[in-house]
Amino acid sequence: MVLKTKSLSILKNKEKIKSKNHRKAVRTRRQRGYHWEDTIVKRFNSVNDWNAFRLGSPSTALPDVLAVNNTKSTIFTIEAKSGTTNSLPVPEDQIERCLKWINIFEIYKIRKVILAFKFLSKKRTGLGTYESRELREFYKVWDPSIPIAKCSCSYDGQIFTQIDGKRQEIHLEDLPMPFKTKFRNSA
Secondary structure, eight states: OHHHHHHHHHHHHHHHHHHHHHHHHHHHHHHHHHHHHHHHHHHHHTSTTOEEEEOOOGGGOOOSEEEEETTTTEEEEEEEEEESSSEEEEOHHHHHHHHHHHHHOTTOSEEEEEEEEEEOSEEEEETTEEEEOOOEEEEEEOOTTSOOOOEEEETTSOEEEEETTEEEEEOOEEOOOSSOOSSBOOO
């Protein structure tokens, strides 16, 4: 009986540790996302005629960033993804809500959904282990003629999606951004 109680106690402690590690990992991912969104906003706002805003948390059904240039009649809704893996996914509902937002603002002549990917300079190789690599950023324009589906960007800048249950590469235009970046923009 005492042995069984100790075993249960040890299992509960392990579960608490796993739960804390999971919460810490989730918090780290959210912080990375927030910092990437904030960086994009600051870069747009540093350029004349551009204004950008973070629109809030993911639960609000808004794009991550809204960027506007009134003199060029341009609006971008931006979905920002960053991480330490070799592939960064974008769920289809996030693409769909970005498309809905740019379609609302018909007054703008140029309306684009931008998928902004940042591959950090460290690559996760295991639980808490990383190796150095080149930091890369990609800015892809979603093509509204493509059926909306979950897609992902690879570390070399290729975009893949699931079409009819098969993984297929799709070609999205690279967007030259109006701000300078010291990082690689395309493969």
